[in-house]
Amino acid sequence: MKNSRDLINLFSSIANDNSENLIYRVFPHFVAELARKYFRLHVEGTENIPRRGPAIIAPNHSGYSGFDALLLAHEIKKSTGRIPRVLTHRLWFATQTTAVPAEKFGFIEATTSNATAQLNKNNLVILFPEGEQGNFKPTVERYHLQEFKRGFIRLAIQRQCPIVPTLVIGAEETHINLAQLNLSKYLRGLTLPLPLNIVPLPAKWKFVFLPPIELPYKPEAADDRELVAELASEIKEEMQKRLREELAKRGSAFF
Secondary structure (H helix, E strand, C coil), X not given: CHHHHHHHHHXXXXXXXXHHHHHHHHHHHHHXXXXXXXXXXXXXCHHHCCCCCCXXXXXXXXXXXXXXXXXXXXXXXXXXXXXXXXXXXXXXXXXXXXXXHHHHCCEEECCHHHHHHHHHCCCEEECCCCCHHHHCCXXXXXXXXXXXXXXXXXXHHHHXXXXXXXXXXXXXXXXXXXXXXXXXXXXXXXXXXXECCCCCCCCCCEEEECCCEXXXXXXXXHXXXXXXXXXXXXXXXXXXXXXXXXXXXXCCCCC
């Protein structure tokens, strides 16, 4: 009965909506539900996601497409009822055509000011510490975590909020990336992938939300560059260790 009522409520709201809003509201949910079935997604550790207050969800970044961001946001909403904000590559916001749907998906441009604003509103923020170097790395380097940027540590200390390290397994095999293209000579800091496949391969996916980390430091400690670098390195090492453990017991990525 609950599902029936949900459908009735959905269709009632749709009837009062225009076609553009309909697409932006329904399409992300439809794609995410389709993807979680296609990838046979398994999720562990949702009890580690805070039910209230600000928090940083810090996953490894994998698979050049950005499906990991969309599916993570979807699973967090399903598990907690909270809508996370996803810090996203700036190219999503290069034009109005891509920026409007990105905002409807809950994506925001990956800047410190945007992240701070969302945490100040007590929102969950999905922040990939590897940045584009993670999801645009060649597939031959799959599950080898790239250097963590320090911003997520500074944000957690300044805002006094927990970090939830999160493992994404399967996306590396779903989208094969041949190389990472450095286009900085055309646009500062611009990096893009060189994909082999556009249609995603049906690898099995798994998300693991690890226990939240509370950093026991006062806000001014965010200016201690040595401390921030050490904390980022420690979290990266622990996530790399847990990734190896998960991969060792996974078996085939496809069967």
